Amino acid sequence: MLKQISVFVENKPGRLAAVTEKLFEKGINIRAFTIAEAGDFGIIRMVVDKTDEAYRTLKDSGFTVSLTDVIAVEVEDKPGSLHRIAKVLGDQGINIEYVYAFTSREHKALIIFRVSDVDSAKKVLENLGVLFKGEIK
Amino acid sequence: MYWNPSIERMSKREIEEIQEKRLRNLIWTAYEYSPFYRRKFKEAEIHPSDIRTLDDLKKLPFTVKQDLRDNYPFGMFAVPLSQIVRFHASSGTTGKPTVVGYTDSDIRIWVESLCRALVSCGVTSDDIVQIAYGYGLFTGGLGFHYAAEKIGATAIPISAGNTARQVELMRDLNTTVIACTPSYMLYLSEYASQMGVDISETSLRMGIFGAEPWSEETRKRIENKVGIMAFDVYGTSELSGPLFTECIERNGIHVWADHFLVEIVDPETGEQVGEGEKGELVVTTLTKEALPLVRWRTGDITYLETDKCACGRTHPRIMRILGRTDDMIIVRGVNVFPSQIEHVLMQIPEIGEHYMIFLDRREDGLDEMKIQVELSERVTIDTTAGILELEKKISDKLKTVLNVSAKVEVVNPGTLQRFEGKAKRVVDRRKI
Numbered sequence: 001m002l003k004q005i006s007v008f009v010e011n012k013p014g015r016l017a018a019v020t021e022k023l024f025e026k027g028i029n030i031r032a033f034t035i036a037e038a039g040d041f042g043i044i045r046m047v048v049d050k051t052d053e054a055y056r057t058l059k060d061s062g063f064t065v066s067l068t069d070v071i072a073v074e075v076e077d078k079p080g081s082l083h084r085i086a087k088v089l090g091d092q093g094i095n096i097e098y099v100y101a102f103t104s105r106e107h108k109a110l111i112i113f114r115v116s117d118v119d120s121a122k123k124v125l126e127n128l129g130v131l132f133k134g135e136i137k
Numbered sequence: 138m139y140w141n142p143s144i145e146r147m148s149k150r151e152i153e154e155i156q157e158k159r160l161r162n163l164i165w166t167a168y169e170y171s172p173f174y175r176r177k178f179k180e181a182e183i184h185p186s187d188i189r190t191l192d193d194l195k196k197l198p199f200t201v202k203q204d205l206r207d208n209y210p211f212g213m214f215a216v217p218l219s220q221i222v223r224f225h226a227s228s229g230t231t232g233k234p235t236v237v238g239y240t241d242s243d244i245r246i247w248v249e250s251l252c253r254a255l256v257s258c259g260v261t262s263d264d265i266v267q268i269a270y271g272y273g274l275f276t277g278g279l280g281f282h283y284a285a286e287k288i289g290a291t292a293i294p295i296s297a298g299n300t301a302r303q304v305e306l307m308r309d310l311n312t313t314v315i316a317c318t319p320s321y322m323l324y325l326s327e328y329a330s331q332m333g334v335d336i337s338e339t340s341l342r343m344g345i346f347g348a349e350p351w352s353e354e355t356r357k358r359i360e361n362k363v364g365i366m367a368f369d370v371y372g373t374s375e376l377s378g379p380l381f382t383e384c385i386e387r388n389g390i391h392v393w394a395d396h397f398l399v400e401i402v403d404p405e406t407g408e409q410v411g412e413g414e415k416g417e418l419v420v421t422t423l424t425k426e427a428l429p430l431v432r433w434r435t436g437d438i439t440y441l442e443t444d445k446c447a448c449g450r451t452h453p454r455i456m457r458i459l460g461r462t463d464d465m466i467i468v469r470g471v472n473v474f475p476s477q478i479e480h481v482l483m484q485i486p487e488i489g490e491h492y493m494i495f496l497d498r499r500e501d502g503l504d505e506m507k508i509q510v511e512l513s514e515r516v517t518i519d520t521t522a523g524i525l526e527l528e529k530k531i532s533d534k535l536k537t538v539l540n541v542s543a544k545v546e547v548v549n550p551g552t553l554q555r556f557e558g559k560a561k562r563v564v565d566r567r568k569i
Contacts, residue, residue, distance in 0.1 A: 006519035008512055010548050038521035040546050045519075059514065062551040066517035097520075 001122070002072045002136065003051045004112065007044040008064040011037065019044060022061050028054045031136050032112050034100040045100070047072070047112055049136055070114050071121055072132035077109040085111065088128055094121050140256040140288070141249070144395055145450045149443075152394045152451065157191055159423035160398065164188045164197070167429050171215040173208050174431065194400065194421065195409060199432045205235040205375065214238055216427050226274045227374050237276075237374055238427040244283075246424055247377040250393050251284035257384035257391060257448065258345065258368045260314055262289030265340075267307055269317035269325075270348065271297040271558060276378025277348055281316045290314070297321070298557045304329045304336075311340040316379075319346040319355055319367070320560040323490045326363050327551075337364030345370045345382055349559045350437075350458045350476045354483030358490055371455060373435060375428075376420055381455075386447045389454025396424045399453060400432070401441050404462050415440045417462055418455060436462045438474070466496060466563060468504045471541040475563055478508065478543075481534050487516045487527055491553040498567040506543040508535070511550045 009015040016035075023030065032047040048054045051067070058065045075081035082101070089096060095116040103109045110132060115121040125131040139145045165185045167174035178184070181198045188197065205213065214221070221238040239247070260266065266285040270277025278296055285292040293306060297317070303325055306312065315322065322344055329336050344359065347370035356367045371390045372379035376397070381390045392399050398421040401410050410416040418435045438461065442454045460474030467473070475494060482492055489511035497505045510531065518524055524547055532545040 008516075008518070008524065008547075008549065010552070015549070036521045038525060041521075041524060041548075043519060043521050043524070062514060062549070064512045064514055064516050064518075064550060066519045068519050 001118070002047055002070050002112070002132075004068045004070040004114070005044075005046050005048060005051065005054055005058070006066045006068055007046075007058055008041065009044055010041050011039065016044065019058065019063065022057050023048065023054055026050070026053060026057050028057070031104065032100055032102040032110065034098075036098065045098075047136055068114065069118055070112050071118065071125065072136075073111045073113065073125055073130045074132040074134075075109050075111065075130055077103050081109060082111060085125065085128070085130060088124055089113075089115065089121060092120060092124050094124065138256050138259070138261070139449075140253040144393075145253060145257075145391075145452065147395075147451060149451055153191060155395050156398055156423060157189075159395075160191065160194065160421065161185070161188060163421070163423055163429055163431070166426075167215055167431060171213055171429065173204065173213040174215070174429075177204075191398070194398070194432070197432050199407065199419065199434050200430050201434045202235070202375075202436070206233040209233060210236040211238075214427055215429050216240055221427055224274075225276050225279075225374055225378070235375070237377075239377070240426040243377065243425055243427050246396055247280065247380065248283045248287055250377070250380040250396060251280060251372075251382075252287050253393060254370070254380065254382035254391070255284055255288055255290075255345075257450065258382050259343065259366075259385050260285070260288065260290055260345075264290040264313045265293065265311055266290050266314045266316060267293040267295060267303070267310075267312040269295055269297055269303060269315060269321060270379075275558075276372070276374045277316075280372065280378035280380075281345075300325060300328045300557070301332065304332055304334050307336070307341060308334055308339050313340050313342050314345065315341060315343075316345045316370070318348050318556070318559060319351040319359060320349065320491075320556050321558070322346060322359055322363065322367075323355075324555040324557070326359075327555075337362075341365055343368060347371060347379065350460055350464070350474075352476055352480045352483060353457065354480060355490070358483060369457065371437075371458070373437075375430060375433060376422060376435075377425070384446060384448040384450060388446065389442050389456045391446065391450050391452045391454055392420075394452045396422070398423055399441065399455065401439070402434075404438070413440055413442070415459065438462060464563070466494075466565070468496065468506050468539075468541050471539065473506075473539050473541060477538055478535065481538050482508075482510060482531070485510075485531055485534070487513055487518070488531070488547070489513050489550060491555065492562060493553055494563045496563070496565045496567050504567065506541065507546060508543050509546045509548050509553060511553055512547045514550050 029049045036043045097114040101111040168185045223239045226236045268281045272278030343366040359367045368383045370382045400419045401416040404417040418437045422430045438459045460476045493509045495507040528545045
């Protein structure tokens with residue numbers, strides 16, 4: 001299971017840079033990233049290579065940060081890959097709260113899921129042979 | 138412990154006898170020597186001989202801030218300038234400046250009042266008092282300074298601001314008591330932890346906070362965060378400066394009735410309200426020489442308790458200042474005190490101590506109130522829905538208390554303005 005870092009930020013110029021600056025200073029690499037935006041503010045969600053250090057760094061800098069369990073799935077970077085997973089989860093009645101994806105040299109396509117029922121989702125995806133169990137480099 | 142036990146514990150009847158005698162004397166002196174009061178009494182068709190008992194007080198006209206401005210600088214003084222030993226002046230941020238003069242006796246009575254107060258809340262000659270109120274024309278710094286020295290405590294006259302130095306000296310000189318605004322105390326503790334200093338591990342044991350209205354919830358927050366006892370202080374520059382504090386019972390602020398006569402009036406009608414009812418505090422200075430004030434409208438909303446306090450003192454107590462008549466904001470025709478907003482906000486654990494209130498007028502003429510609060514660093518909300526829900530929870534609570542709706546905006550911790558002196562949290566951007 002992966003840990004995702006969520007950071008509360010106001011929707012103002014420079015707020016994202018304030019977060020990324022702290023991570024850059026510590027040489028932390030962001031592997032997947034998304035912003036959920038809601039008017040005056042947003043929530044930055046990301047998966048990084050050094051999660052604990054990133055969490056501490058942001059917290060010490062006064063940000064409101066939280067860690068969330070998310071599921072990662074590793075699939076071939078080709079048509080139909082996401083569909084196969086979304087369908088299985090849907091068939092099992094597991095709700096996807098949000099999802100974002102990234103590709104990299106080290107991994108195939110990695111898709112990050114936050115779901116309503118983490119345990120069931122893990123089982124289903126493990127059976128499908130797509131659950132990512134490695135470490136984010 | 139008492140500073141002046143025979144006076145602080147004297148019977149109500151004895152206090153009233155002193156007050157009556159001093160009131161008659163005050164009215165004669167004001168009439169004889171202050172051109173302003175002579176004119177004012179004549180306009181109200183009052184002769185000093187009409188004022189014989191405390192009950193006659195309500196025949197007298199009020200004195201208001203505008204009188205001080207209109208008679209700037211010396212028009213209200215009741216002594217020749219040669220008898221004045223000091224001036225304090227207000228900056229005039231809300232209007233023309235005002236100036237207050239003090240005779241030697243005025244200074245002595247001011248210091249005496251605050252000495253009684255400091256002893257009543259437990260300050261002793263062993264204490265080291267860091268005075269982080271402004272020194273200079275503002276009365277806070279010098280007021281505390283002379284009283285702290287007089288009771289034999291050690292004064293650190295650091296004045297306001299320079300927060301890093303405040304933390305350093307607090308730690309190095311083993312400060313036990315701090316005097317500053319409550320908002321500055323909160324800022325100071327944040328600043329200290331950024332410097333790696335935990336104030337609760339220093340010798341600091343109590344704080345005397347005032348110069349701006351604050352709530353019981355803020356008191357709890359300060360006490361929990363910094364690990365000290367927090368006491369309320371009251372005074373205004375026109376009445377001399379800081380004069381009264383809570384006693385160790387913390388059940389109201391004792392007003393030294395041998396020098397100051399207090400009433401509570403309805404701010405609209407000026408009529409005295411019933412016992413224990415809330416209204417505007419009105420003070421008559423019984424012994425001030427240079428600038429005597431007859432029925433001074435303080436603008437502070439509070440109520441009075443007159444029964445004997447558990448500490449043994451008989452002097453009346455003003456309860457927490459609920460707001461100021463001139464702080465009152467009118468939003469969509471509804472009267473709102475910033476202190477009511479603070480009261481609600483401080484009960485919500487997910488947010489910090491700092492807040493700002495913005496008032497705007499929409500094109501259709503309707504007022505909008507927006508309140509910014511900082512999300513606490515301890516919160517672990519990781520969805521936008523969670524934040525929106527929190528904003529809604531706060532705005533619903535405000536609506537029930539204020540009877541007017543406010544938009545609540547949660548912002549990043551540490552991004553709202555911090556104040557070193559009196560906090561100015563209301564930004565009125567309405568064009569009238």
